Amino acid sequence: xxxxxxxxxxxxxxxxxxxxxxxxxxxxxxxxxxxxxxxxxxxxxxxxxxxxxxxxxxxxxxxxxxxxxxxxxxxxxxxxxxxxxxxxxxxxxxxxxxxxxxxxxxxxxxxxxxxxxxxxxxxxxxxxxxxxxxxxxxxxxxxxxxxxxxxxxxxxxxxxxxxxxxxxxxxxxxxxxxxxxxxxxxxxxxxxxxxxxxxxxxxxxxxxxxxxxxxxxxxxxxxxxxxxxx
Amino acid sequence: xxxxxxxxxxxxxxxxxxxxxxxxxxxxxxxxxxxxxxxxxxxxxxxxxxxxxxxxxxxxxxxxxxxxxxxxxxxxxxxxxxxxxxxxxxxxxxxxxxxxxxxxxxxxxxxxxxxxxxxxxxxxxxxxxxxxxxxxxxxxxxxxxxxxxxxxxxxxxxxxxxxxxxxxxxxxxxxxxxxxxxxxxxxxxxxxxxxxxxxxxxxxxxxxxxxxxxxxxxxxxxxxxxxxxxxxxxxxxxxxxxxxxxxxxxxxxxxxxxxxxxxxxxxxxxxxxxxxxxxxxxxxxxxxxxxxxxxxxxxxxxxxxxxxxxxxxxxxxxxxxxxxxxxxxxxx
Numbered sequence: 358x359x360x361x362x363x364x365x366x367x368x369x370x371x372x373x374x375x376x377x378x379x380x381x382x383x384x385x386x387x388x389x390x391x392x393x394x395x396x397x398x399x400x401x402x403x404x405x406x407x408x409x410x411x412x413x414x415x416x417x418x419x420x421x422x423x424x425x426x427x428x429x430x431x432x433x434x435x436x437x438x439x440x441x442x443x444x445x446x447x448x449x450x451x452x453x454x455x456x457x458x459x460x461x462x463x464x465x466x467x468x469x470x471x472x473x474x475x476x477x478x479x480x481x482x483x484x485x486x487x488x489x490x491x492x493x494x495x496x497x498x499x500x501x502x503x504x505x506x507x508x509x510x511x512x513x514x515x516x517x518x519x520x521x522x523x524x525x526x527x528x529x530x531x532x533x534x535x536x537x538x539x540x541x542x543x544x545x546x547x548x549x550x551x552x553x554x555x556x557x558x559x560x561x562x563x564x565x566x567x568x569x570x571x572x573x574x575x576x577x578x579x580x581x582x583x584x585x586x587x
Numbered sequence: 588x589x590x591x592x593x594x595x596x597x598x599x600x601x602x603x604x605x606x607x608x609x610x611x612x613x614x615x616x617x618x619x620x621x622x623x624x625x626x627x628x629x630x631x632x633x634x635x636x637x638x639x640x641x642x643x644x645x646x647x648x649x650x651x652x653x654x655x656x657x658x659x660x661x662x663x664x665x666x667x668x669x670x671x672x673x674x675x676x677x678x679x680x681x682x683x684x685x686x687x688x689x690x691x692x693x694x695x696x697x698x699x700x701x702x703x704x705x706x707x708x709x710x711x712x713x714x715x716x717x718x719x720x721x722x723x724x725x726x727x728x729x730x731x732x733x734x735x736x737x738x739x740x741x742x743x744x745x746x747x748x749x750x751x752x753x754x755x756x757x758x759x760x761x762x763x764x765x766x767x768x769x770x771x772x773x774x775x776x777x778x779x780x781x782x783x784x785x786x787x788x789x790x791x792x793x794x795x796x797x798x799x800x801x802x803x804x805x806x807x808x809x810x811x812x813x814x815x816x817x818x819x820x821x822x823x824x825x826x827x828x829x830x831x832x833x834x835x836x837x838x839x840x841x842x843x844x845x846x847x848x849x850x851x852x853x854x855x856x857x858x859x860x861x862x863x864x865x866x867x868x869x870x871x872x873x874x875x876x877x878x879x880x881x882x883x884x885x886x887x888x889x890x891x892x893x894x895x896x897x898x899x900x901x902x903x904x905x906x907x908x909x910x911x912x913x914x915x916x917x918x919x
Contacts, residue, residue, distance in 0.1 A: 435593060452593040452635070455622070475623050476691060488664075488693045494622050495694065498593055499615065499637055542690065549689075563825035564688025 437498050441466065442510025452498050457481045459497035460507060468508035468537045472566075479565035482538035483507050489545035491564075508537035511544065520544050523582035524575070531569030539565045543579050552583045589631045596638050599768050599800055605636045607770050607798040614638045614800065616660060617694035619687070620703050628713050629704075629721060639696075643802055646671055654808045659698030659766075659801040663754070664689065666697060676806055678815035678834045682757035685819040688826050698801035701755065701765065701781065702793065705748035705857075706828055707737065719745045720789045735895035736830065739903070740887075741856040746789030747893065749854055750782060751828050756853035757817055759861045760834035763806050769799040782858035789857070811838035811847055814917055818910040819853075820902060829854035831903045833910035837874065839918050845869045845878070850910075855890075855903055862886045865907060874915045876908060883907040 434449040441464065448463055457474075460466040460483070469492055472480030476494040483492045484506040511518035520543050523529070530536040542565045546552055551561035558576050567575065593615075596602035606612045611633040615621060624630035643658035646669045655671050666672055667683035683692065686700075709715040709728030717726035729737050729747050737747040755778075763778040782793050795801065815836035821827040832853035840846040848869040850862040865886035872878040883904035890900045 452591060453588045475626065476619055479688065479690060482690055489690050490694050491619070491688075491690045494619050494691075496593070496615075496618065496622065499618070499639065546689070551689075560825050561689055564690045 435498050437501055439464075439497065439500060439505060440503065441505045442507060448497070450497050452496060454497050455493055456483070456485075456495045456497045456500055456505070457492035460492065466507050466509050469541075470534055470537055472535065472538075477566075478535070478538075479542060480535050480538040482541045482565065484541055484545060487545070487548070489542050506541070508541055511540065518544065519585035520547070520578070520582045523578040523585070527574045527578040527581060528571070529575040529578040530567070530571050535565060535567045535569075539567065539575055543575070543582065547579065547583045552579055555580070588625050588628075589633075591632050592634045594634070594636055596636050596641060599641055599643070599802060602636055602638050602641065603768055603770060603798065603800050605634075606800070609634050612636060616696040616699040617662070617691075618699075619691050619695045620699065624704060624711075627711060629711065638800070643698075649805065652808055655806045656766075657697055657804045657806070659803055660696045662693055663687070663695045663697065663700060664692040667692065674813065676757070676761060676809075676812050676815065678760060678812065678817045678836060679754070679757040679806070681817035682753040682819075682832075682834060685817060685829075685832070686753040697754065697804055700752055701758075701801060701804070702795070703750070703752045703755075704792070706751045707748035708733070710748060720748060720785075720792075723788070723790045730893070733895060734893040736828070736854070737893060737896050738856050739890040739892050739896060739899050740852070740860055741784045741858070742891070743785045743787065743789070745787055746785035746857065748785070748789065748857060750856065750858050751854075752859070753817070753819060753829060753832060753853060755782065755859040756829075756832055756851045757834040758804065758806075759851035759859035760815070760836060760849040761806050761809060761812060762849075763804050765795075765801060766803040766805060767795060767799040768802050769796060773802070775805075778859070779861060785857045792857075809836065809849070812836045812849070814914060815849070816910055816914050816917070818906055818913065820906055831855060831899055831906045833903075833906045835907075835910045835914055837869075837911060837914045837918070839874055839915070843874045843915070843918075845872055845874050850882075850886075850907065852886075852903060852907075855899060862907070864888075869911075874911070874918075876912060879908040879911040880904070882911075 434451055437448050437450050439446045446464060450459060457469055457471055460469050469483055470480035472478035474493045476491045481491055481493040482489050485503050511521060520540050524540055542562060546561050552558050555576055558579050596605060613632040613635055615635040615637045616639060621630055639660060641660060643660040645658045646661055646666055647656055649656050657666055663683045667680045673680045707729055710718045710720050715728045717728040719725060719727055727746055734747060738749050758778045765776045765781050767774055776794060780794055783791060817834050819829050819832040821829055834851045836849040837845060838847035848866045850865050852860040852862055865882035868882040868885045887900050887904050892900055
């Protein structure tokens with residue numbers, strides 16, 4: 358990986374979508390700094406000193422480069438058309454790239470989060486053809502032609518989606534890492550009609566873990582939003 | 588993850604000829620288990636054939652009142668919410684909804700659920716050297732290791748892993764039939780013969796052949812299954828694998844005498860465990876707690892526990908009594 362192409366120069370950084378998820382807008386003091394730090398570390402020799410978990414959070418491109426060196430020639434890339442938040446994207450992807458990694462590492466849609474990367478935490482939840490799924494357990498190439506909605510696609514311009522607004526109103530988060538997944542999941546949960554009681558909300562939101570324990574406020578936010586979102 | 592080639596199948600025949608043509612090919616359905624295992628390095632297919640666009644997603648009545656057919660690529664969530672399943676086989680709907688999370692149920696197919704691999708820690712993590720399932724002949728890490736979630740019925744000294752599926756338990760109680768297509772045509776496999784006990788070959792988990800595609804699951808007509816129940820006992824209230832589960836249906840005649848019974852257990856064996864001894868014990872008896880307890884004792888008489896899972900034997904008995912009591916309470 359070329360350090361020059363992915364260095365500290367802000368002009369090389371992807372734009373942060375002003376209509377982006379709560380993560381980008383509110384929760385981390387300066388997401389650009391944090392993201393640039395990770396990218397830079399993954400793109401330089403300094404990555405060697407980082408733990409494997411941070412390496413995984415860093416860059417799929419770095420991981421791909423490593424496997425080219427160590428594992429011989431990987432299978433070739435495949436052209437894929439992804440329709441994300443109403444925009445068509447033509448990509449050439451290694452078949453191993455998950456939908457989550459394609460969103461985060463190729464399209465800079467970093468609202469969807471990588472938590473466990475094994476379908477256990479729900480931080481990567483996105484909507485595919487209107488249904489919530491774990492994007493970490495799905496290959497991007499399998500979604501050719503699907504309509505994908507991420508946290509970045511929920512707001513209408515500057516107007517937050519009712520579920521986003523309700524999470525703000527009810528303080529439905531603390532650190533915010535699980536929040537994009539919680540919100541995408543909640544949007545689907547409301548649409549499915551699984552929000553009639555607190556117990557039903559808890560059961561049907563059980564695929565989204567929150568290590569900060571913001572669950573009571575998440576339930577309140579969903580109750581508030583259930584009549585307002587369609 | 589190892590590199591693999593990826594192709595999309597247009598129809599079932601193409602999928603079957605594709606898997607026969609190249610060794611180490613796997614079908615890709617919902618991917619919730621396979622991709623996870625590929626990330627772990629447990630599954631290393633050289634080729635994946637994506638079958639998700641095949642037209643095998645319907646849930647429909649079989650002609651002549653013979654039951655219901657579920658397409659192999661129907662998603663767990665869709666089957667759980669289908670009116671035919673909810674009305675005629677509530678135990679199956681409940682089993683689906685007790686499994687995984689809404690996101691995973693939206694992805695996972697019923698064909699893939701049949702082939703779900705065990706959650707034995709020693710199988711799932713290649714850092715453990717011993718696993719006869721992953722590496723035949725290497726031994727069983729669970730026998731002398733941490734075996735709280737492991738089997739108490741039908742296990743061998745080669746493997747004490749359990750089948751993790753909730754759906755499979757309900758299918759076992761309902762005498763489902765798995766329809767498969769291979770190079771030589773179609774065949775049917777009764778659910779009781781689909782999964783295998785570990786014996787000396789725990790690496791061979793089902794009687795599905797490597798070149799066969801699951802196309803559907805047929806549920807026979809069982810009128811009394813309209814009153815059926817799935818009880819799942821687990822470490823969390825939601826989103827956890829069963830420690831013990833019970834799928835049950837009862838038919839009650841005059842004077843609350845049991846005229847037919849279907850019971851299967853999950854979390855206790857290498858395959859969904861049809862409790863035929865318990866069923867036999869129930870027939871002709873009055874549906875009460877004493878009868879249920881005697882049936883549970885009969886089924887678990889052969890159970891064997893290990894250092895950390897002996898509690899499952901009593902738990903399984905009590906779960907059977909609870910599930911049957913719930914059913915009779917619904918009847919009255």
